[in-house]
Amino acid sequence: xxxxxxVVQGTLLGGLYAxxxxxxxxxxxxxxxxxxxxxxxxxxxxxxxxxxxxxxxxHPIAALIVVVPAMALIGYILQRGILNQTLGKxxxxxxxxxxxxxxxxxxxxxxxxxxxPQKMNAGALETASVSIGSLSLGxxxxxxxxxxxxxxxxxxxxxxxxxxxxxxxxxxxxxxIAQLMGLNRRHIFGLAMALALGVTAIxxxxxxxxxxxxxxxxxxxxxxxxxxxxxxxLGNLWGTLIGGVILGVAQTIGAKIDPGWQLLAGxxxxxxxxxxRPNGLFPRINE
Amino acid sequence: xxxxxxxxxxxxxxxxxxxxLAAPAILSSSRAYAANxxxxxxxxxxxxxxLAGFAEAxxxxxxxxxxxxxxGLENNGKAYTVEIISKDSQSNPNRAAEVAxxxxxxxxxxIIVAASTPDTVxxxxxxxxxxxxxxxxxxxxxxxxxxGRNGVxxxxxxxxxxxxxxxxxxxxxxxxxxxxxxVGKTVAxxxxxxxxxxxxxxxxxxxxxxxxxxxxxxxxxGRFQPLSDDFSNQIAEYKAAECEIVTGNMIAPDFATFWxxxxxxxxxxxxxxxxxxxxxxxxIEALGDRGDGLSSEVWWSPNHPFSSSxxxxxxxxxxxxxxxxxxxxxxxxxxxxxxLFEVVxxxxxxxEDLEDPAxxxxxxxxxxxxxxxxxxxxxxxxxxxxxxxxxxAGQWQRDGNAxxxxxxxxxxxPNIPLTGELKxxx
Numbered sequence: 161x162x163x164x165x166x167v168v169q170g171t172l173l174g175g176l177y178a179x180x181x182x183x184x185x186x187x188x189x190x191x192x193x194x195x196x197x198x199x200x201x202x203x204x205x206x207x208x209x210x211x212x213x214x215x216x217x218x219h220p221i222a223a224l225i226v227v228v229p230a231m232a233l234i235g236y237i238l239q240r241g242i243l244n245q246t247l248g249k250x251x252x253x254x255x256x257x258x259x260x261x262x263x264x265x266x267x268x269x270x271x272x273x274x275x276x277p278q279k280m281n282a283g284a285l286e287t288a289s290v291s292i293g294s295l296s297l298g299x300x301x302x303x304x305x306x307x308x309x310x311x312x313x314x315x316x317x318x319x320x321x322x323x324x325x326x327x328x329x330x331x332x333x334x335x336x337i338a339q340l341m342g343l344n345r346r347h348i349f350g351l352a353m354a355l356a357l358g359v360t361a362i363x364x365x366x367x368x369x370x371x372x373x374x375x376x377x378x379x380x381x382x383x384x385x386x387x388x389x390x391x392x393x394l395g396n397l398w399g400t401l402i403g404g405v406i407l408g409v410a411q412t413i414g415a416k417i418d419p420g421w422q423l424l425a426g427x428x429x430x431x432x433x434x435x436x437r438p439n440g441l442f443p444r445i446n447e
Numbered sequence: 448x449x450x451x452x453x454x455x456x457x458x459x460x461x462x463x464x465x466x467x468l469a470a471p472a473i474l475s476s477s478r479a480y481a482a483n484x485x486x487x488x489x490x491x492x493x494x495x496x497x498l499a500g501f502a503e504a505x506x507x508x509x510x511x512x513x514x515x516x517x518x519g520l521e522n523n524g525k526a527y528t529v530e531i532i533s534k535d536s537q538s539n540p541n542r543a544a545e546v547a548x549x550x551x552x553x554x555x556x557x558i559i560v561a562a563s564t565p566d567t568v569x570x571x572x573x574x575x576x577x578x579x580x581x582x583x584x585x586x587x588x589x590x591x592x593x594x595g596r597n598g599v600x601x602x603x604x605x606x607x608x609x610x611x612x613x614x615x616x617x618x619x620x621x622x623x624x625x626x627x628x629x630v631g632k633t634v635a636x637x638x639x640x641x642x643x644x645x646x647x648x649x650x651x652x653x654x655x656x657x658x659x660x661x662x663x664x665x666x667x668x669g670r671f672q673p674l675s676d677d678f679s680n681q682i683a684e685y686k687a688a689e690c691e692i693v694t695g696n697m698i699a700p701d702f703a704t705f706w707x708x709x710x711x712x713x714x715x716x717x718x719x720x721x722x723x724x725x726x727x728x729x730x731i732e733a734l735g736d737r738g739d740g741l742s743s744e745v746w747w748s749p750n751h752p753f754s755s756s757x758x759x760x761x762x763x764x765x766x767x768x769x770x771x772x773x774x775x776x777x778x779x780x781x782x783x784x785x786x787l788f789e790v791v792x793x794x795x796x797x798x799e800d801l802e803d804p805a806x807x808x809x810x811x812x813x814x815x816x817x818x819x820x821x822x823x824x825x826x827x828x829x830x831x832x833x834x835x836x837x838x839x840a841g842q843w844q845r846d847g848n849a850x851x852x853x854x855x856x857x858x859x860x861p862n863i864p865l866t867g868e869l870k871x872x873x
Contacts, residue, residue: 279734287711296711370676374700376496377497415671423672423674
């Protein structure tokens with residue numbers, strides 16, 4: 161039963177990791193941009209959520225209505241203002257620029273919000289749980305997992321069933337031809353980043369309810385996002401969810417054996433999959 | 448760097464400016480010096496990064512110290528101007544070593560001081576030791592300071608001195624608090640795999656041995672990595688063992704994760720005493736109602752019956768001054784940061800020859816000063832180069848609108864008054 165509990169808790173944790181990773185996966189899928197600042201953007205989302213909940217007195221979940229569009233707007237401006245200038249044949253400039261961005265965001269948050277650990281107060285949601293047999297499932301992890309599924313399903317639907325999704329896929333396949341067909345590449349990239357940061361905002365708020373955060377914790381979250389994307393296969397959104405779940409379960413199983421193995425087990429699972437299937441379990445990008 | 452190109456270098460400007468400011472004082476005492484010699488004090492502190500909470504009161508403390516030093520300090524009948532050069536370690540031990548080297552070799556400081564966790568104190572002390580510069584540090588339990596720097600008991604260090612408390616004091620204070628509570632003696636241990644966690648969980652030098660001797664059964668599932676997102680396995684184990692007390696040493700995000708998951712999993716201990724994570728009021732506030740009743744070690748509080756040897760301010764005045772100046776609640780490092788400069792001032796006044804680093808080190812070693820954190824006297828140390836200040840245990844309790852850290856156990860330092868009684872969580 162304890163093992164079942166470990167697997168179930170790990171699966172739910174995977175939902176959070178999938179939310180961390182979905183934005184990364186989307187950006188990489190559309191424009192081959194590795195966003196080093198992703199972890200710090202998650203933390204930025206959490207801080208925006210905190211500001212909204214304190215200023216407007218909203219429940220953190222309700223704050224999503226404000227924070228998601230705000231982050232999306234930031235994403236669009238960021239992409240059109242800065243990141244578009246760095247995209248090209250060379251993958252190094254965007255890496256360096258996002259790295260710089262990561263440092264800037266961290267320090268800007270530190271200046272604005274100080275180094276105090278903050279937490280969003282979601283009231284009873286934080287501590288509530290449901291019992292299934294002898295298992296006790298926290299309502300918040302279950303909700304996070306549910307949101308992760310909904311987010312990924314909607315992204316998937318948007319990607320394959322809408323004209324915007326077609327534009328994303330076309331630009332991803334061949335930027336020049338897409339441009340010739342009348343798609344404004346810069347605008348499409350801006351929309352992709354907006355969408356990605358909208359998802360990041362959700363990840364930030366779920367993180368901010370689950371635990372306390374300070375301006376410096378973004379980097380530690382980035383690695384889980386990367387691992388989930390790579391385990392699941394580059395460019396595959398459902399794969400990213402599965403990647404998150406594998407990472408979460410590996411961690412809780414590792415912790416069941418010895419708490420010291422928790423993070424290590426996740427990293428080992430990642431390395432094994434990378435060694436056996438360098439493109440991840442369900443790669444969409446073959447070219 | 449650009450300042451060096453002007454004919455007025457920064458050094459001469461500071462010396463000249465200080466002399467101009469100090470001139471009336473000197474003239475009135477009929478000592479007509481043109482300019483005072485300058486003593487430079489280097490200060491390394493984690494102003495930014497994860498440890499920035501420890502340094503949040505730096506500006507407030509340094510302003511007060513600069514005021515106290517503005518007239519200069521007298522040594523052997525001669526007035527010295529004290530210049531404090533403060534640098535940021537960015538909470539990074541490598542950076543701390545770098546700025547310490549910069550202070551020693553570039554600014555040529557006469558004394559170097561540092562505070563806040565082994566990550567700041569140890570690299571700065573190591574640089575001072577190599578370069579033979581007198582060094583005073585605080586705000587880091589002495590075991591990670593001494594053994595973390597490969598100190599040999601009986602030999603110690605040449606130039607570096609430290610004052611704070613040790614693990615034995617934490618254990619004593621915690622046991623003191625739990626003994627009076629009457630709760631079950633099964634204790635859940637949460638020790639991360641970092642310098643503090645390994646020291647606290649160490650089978651020989653850490654909590655396990657003294658807890659066993661005091662009749663407590665410690666359930667320690669093992670070291671976990673800091674910034675873990677899941678504690679369900681540990682919680683399951685504590686539930687199975689029916690732990691009523693939770694203790695350990697954690698960082699704030701890990702504790703928040705653990706504490707929320709405990710509630711989700713139906714684990715409700717009666718006493719939760721955690722080192723490090725629960726020091727700052729901001730952390731407790733962030734936990735909301737679940738922050739009420741958590742307990743922690745107390746190194747310094749506004750109720751400590753000590754006052755500054757430098758400004759005469761009582762603990763309460765120092766803490767209230769910070770709250771007035773910043774609009775933020777007091778924190779424990781404020782007292783120690785202030786005390787650090789009290790010791791510096793005392794050493795500068797007493798040193799036989801301020802030009803000679805060895806004489807400054809001798810002055811540090813012979814310190815016997817009542818500071819705002821208690822008596823600092825390296826002759827009383829538990830080990831070479833280390834002396835201890837008193838430690839008590841406290842519990843965060845709701846007092847009106849805010850949470851206040853009440854001192855609930857003081858048998859190791861009865862001169863620090865109790866301000867509350869331990870309340871059980873459930």
